[in-house]
Amino acid sequence: MGVEGIGARVVRKEDRRFITGQGKYVDDIKMVGMSYAHFIRSPHAHAKVKGINSTEAMKMPGVIAVLTGQQIVDDKVGNLICGWAITSKDGTPMKMGAWPAMAPETVRFVGQAVAVVIAETKNQAKDAAEAVVVDYEELPAAADVKAAIKPGAPQLHPEAPGNIVYDWHIGDEAGVGDAFSKAANVVTLELTNNRLVPNAMEPRAAVAHYDQAEEHYTLYTTSQNPHVARLVLSAFYNIAPEHKLRVIAPDVGGGFGSKIYIYPEEMVALWASKKVNRPVKWTGDRSEAFLTDAHGRDHVSKAEMAFDKDNKILGLRVKTHANFGAYMSLFSSAVPTYLYATLLSGQYVIPQIYAEVIGVYTNTTPVDAYRGAGRPEASYLLERMMETAARQLKVDPTELRKKNFITTFPYQTPVIMAYDIGDFHASIDAAMKAIDYAGFPARKAKAKASGKLRGIGVSCYIEACGIAPSKAVGSLGAGVGLWESAEIRVNPVGTIEVLTGSHSHGQGHETTFCQIIAERLGVPISQVSIVHGDTDKVQFGMGTYGSRSIAVGGAAIVKAMEKVEAKAKKIAAHALEASESDIVIENGEFKVTGTDKAIALPMVALAAYTAHNLPDGMEPGLKETAFYDPTNFTFPAGAYICELEVDPGTGKTTFVDFVAADDFGRLINPMIVEGQVHGGLAQGIGQALLEGVVYDDTGQLVTASFMDYTMPRADDLPSFQLSHTTTLCPGNPLGVKGCGEAGAIGASAAVINAITDAIGNNKLEMPATPDRVWHAIHG
Amino acid sequence: MSTVKLTVNGKAVSVDVEDRTLLVHLLRENLNLTGTHVGCDTSQCGACVVHVDGRAVKSCTMLAGQAAGSNVTTIEGLAKGDELHPMQAAFRDNHGLQCGYCTPGMIMSAVDIVHRHGGKLDEETVRHELEGNICRCTGYHNIVKAVLDAAGRMKVAQAAE
Secondary structure, eight states: OOTTSTTOOOOOTTHHHHHTTOOOBGGGOOOTTOEEEEEEEOSSSSEEEEEEEOHHHHTSTTEEEEEEHHHHHHTTOOOOOOOBOOBOTTSOBOOOOOOOSSOSSEEOSTTOEEEEEEESSHHHHHHHHHHOEEEEEEOOOOOSHHHHHSTTOOOSOTTSGGGEEEEEEEEOHHHHHHHHHTOSEEEEEEEEEOOBOOOOSSOOEEEEEEETTTTEEEEEEOOSOHHHHHHHHHHTTOSOOGGGEEEEOOBOOOOTTTTSSOOHHHHHHHHHHHHTTSOEEEEOOHHHHHHHSOBBOOEEEEEEEEEOTTSOEEEEEEEEEEEEETSOOTTGGGTTTTTTGGGTTTTBOOSEEEEEEEEEEOSSOOBOOOTTTTHHHHHHHHHHHHHHHHHHHTSOHHHHHHHHBOOSSSEEOSSSOEEOOOOHHHHHHHHHHHHTGGGHHHHHHHHHHTTOEEEEEEEEEEOOBSOOOHHHHHHTTBSSOOOEEEEEEEOTTSOEEEEESOOOSSSOHHHHHHHHHHHHHOOOGGGEEEEOSBTTTSOOOOOSOTTOIIIIIIHHHHHHHHHHHHHHHHHHHHHHTOOGGGEEEETTEEEETTSSOEEEHHHHHHHHHHOSSOOTTOOSOOEEEEEEOOSSOBOOEEEEEEEEEEOTTTOOEEEEEEEEEEEOBSOSOHHHHHHHHHHHHHHHHHHHHTOOOOBOTTOOBSOOSTTTSOOOOGGGOOOOEEEEOOOOOTTSTTOBOOOSSHHHHHHHHHHHHHHHHHHTOOOOOSSOOHHHHHHHHHO | OEEEEEEETTEEEEEEEOTTOBHHHIIIIISOOTTSOOOOSSSOSOTTEEEETTEEEETTSSBGGGGTTOEEEOGGGTSBTTBOOHHHHHHHHTTOOSSOSSHHHHHHHHHHHHHHHTTOOOHHHHHHHGGGOOOSSSTTHHHHHHHHHHHHHHHHHHHHO
């Protein structure tokens, strides 16, 4: 409805403050009497903390306090939690070691905090930190999965013998065995999904304030889910009861998963603000982000796929080792299990699937969900497998995929997921047309004539967004429900506030959520405000991750709007002396259908608040709340095709074209959706070509700055060709599916498939640097 | 401590700072101009780019004292009152930003790029020139579009003057 409703490419309401430098991020906040925190971090990957001497530091200018891990234990601040319980195949619960916010006895990764200095200025805190002497006794470290599972490997936690957190499985092992015994062909693949650092451009930060008079805490923090932060800080870390703790996530400069978790620094800032009775600010620098933000991916997998004589898939067997780092982060346990192995059917009919996942502790930074979270790992494995199979079976990779596509819905996979709807042929056809797939052999021949190796690579992904319903995720071990809330306040003059439990840190909710209201009421989006990110304003919410905001948060807004509209129609009908069933809403007016009788929204709203003339028995006011719990995940899917050239002399890859054909269901704002896809593709391509965390054998992080870890820059990436095919999601009232992670899930396999096609060698790991590509060409 | 006198967004200021203070910290901490951001500690990300005497400079790489006597423009000083600079408008119209954190530095760099290259900008040049500004959200696609769009708008505006 109208030029600003669903489907309109409306420019973003939030942009003006960002382009004029008026955004308000956590580090921009100042408070009277503010002090500054600087953490003292372990330089060792594994060591005993024998003692901490802060005598000299305490004498330095401006120092207020030096607080240690032992003090936080003595004050009974809770250990960090992992919120999803996974059960091993032998029926035992996962085996977790304790993670105190600052280490009192043992450090298990480089960068783990052991103490914090609080001082009058940031520089004074840093200077004093240099004077704190920590006595470490170094222990041998296990820096990767291979080293950690070796017999005799250094043991991280006594609770987890052999450094194994869990040995989990899914699917029918015997059924897969039968499938393989009938196979005409078996294709095998070993691959690594490289470890990444999320690197949101805004480093994490916290401003904590304790109000002694009210015994009340306020925390401004860089969070994707402030309500979950408050819940965890209150219920598990014993900082303060919920009603005495306000968490505010103001403008947040990107998250990509890394700002879901409640980290030690935020906990310590809150705790310290009471200890020193001063507001405490901590702002991480980029080095701290590399060392302490949860990393992503880091799987090592072996996979086998069985085909019959007609190249139909019979079964898939996968064994994956997942590196969790030194501690189990908040959602880490769910990532390589319920967000990974459950997606191993991809877009294909695979009658039998069996996957084993072994979670392993190592002396590295904790690993958790990063854009896509498990689904990029599944998609990469499966799409590398399909390409490898096509080459081994000597069939066109698009034909092999089409032959095995799921075509009837709903479709129950052998690994829990029940896909509600999709049209995979439509996506791949759109992508093939966009890139002129048929014309590729001629282009390859032409490139060859000029000394370049040209390749084309396909990737057909499916993802599961908006993890739900709460009852189902609870039965799988989740510690929280995964619904969303919305409250609609129609003010007496007819302006509207939408309070949402979703959190925007770049996604554009302040615009798209208004478009939902504009669509329903026909009011301009300038009359609507989105309120989010403050636990004092919004009662509760589950935040933004897993591409859930529009499918779950947006649906909650619709549910609340339905209640508002029902009441408003009653008021309008009463005022217009008409039947409620005859009232329709158009262009901001409530009209009696088939007549010229109408009453504008502000008059209905005013009537609700003056309450002078309401229907008998009706409560005054016009405000409604909804909690929406979806009935299923949503299943965005699509096809990506990448065409590129490799210079055999240097191993350098140059993009020729990258096309993406996605099915996200209904698009609320196509401009914003395209932006999300662009960003996701950049991260997927970054993983494929540029990014990769390197630890040395002693557990030192070698890639700990933007000088050493290759972030995708403007000249590393192509412009993208996007298109959309549409099947409407039947599971929510908007027909939407979610679009935030797709690019990161689908892109990396397309790139590696294209490079390996170009060079004629299927063995190539990510990131496919020129060095690696050159060696893959020349041996 | 030293007293640093400079002009920021057209206003003469005098600030007492520690000698080790970086220009970005003078702007953010002393002048409360928090639109200029810090995204790294190795002069790589470009979130802190401002103009010093008309040239794009990473303000995390310059001591406040080095800026004494110079004319500094930050993102807060780019628009003429309510009228956005063509680069700001182009970023909004082309959806060249998402979380907004890299945006001030990106815009300040982009204005400098257009000034240096005039109307001779193409996609390849823009991508190459933006190498010193990292964005994690947009994949640069719409940033490149915005810079090219703004280059056209700035040319028109210049011709009209």
